[in-house]
Amino acid sequence: GQNIDQPTEMTATEGAIVQINCTYQTSGFNGLFWYQQHAGEAPTFLSYNVLDGLEEKGRFSSFLSRSKGYSYLLLKELQMKDSASYLCAVRALFSGGYNKLIFGAGTRLAVHP
């Protein structure tokens, strides 16, 4: 089966750094995505990791350890507009030879002044 765990809610202060963790158990692992979703809006792509290590993109970085089934999203210099849900999604190969994205329930981040 597929299982993705991430904290339900987190709070942080403007200007600070926050790390959102994601653990997964899946067969046919083929990569991990992070998406940002503001309430009532569409998810938007943040990052993609397929190999172990850190991928940095401006204020956002994402890390993957395939052996540990673990990823995190690091947000630096937090801004109020970063208040949103952050979705961890695993890309996995299923029977039939097709890949699917399996999303975690999301972590709701609230940034306070």
Place this chain on the structure above:
Amino acid sequence: DSGVTQTPKHLITATGQRVTLRCSPRSGDLSVYWYQQSLDQGLQFLIQYYNGEERAKGNILERFSAQQFPDLHSELNLSSLELGDSALYFCASSVAQGAYEQYFGPGTRLTVT
């Protein structure tokens, strides 16, 4: 703006009815994915089409069906609607069929009364 369009934005209908949700992918994208997002379930993959053919299936109910037309737009048909079908329905598109980076439309909010 992701370039993916969905209509209608909102839909209110009664139990037992049938509705059709429409999606136009980004220019050049051949894959279309449908997702359901309800408050208690998170983002659930329903079905994927690539260049007119069904590619991958997720947790799609038998009451639901979809198709992708020669011009690559897609429709999701929901029939015998139940209260529990109330949710946000997102369409996403990507260039390739392998569930890589997906661009999400703004969603259709379906309310079943």
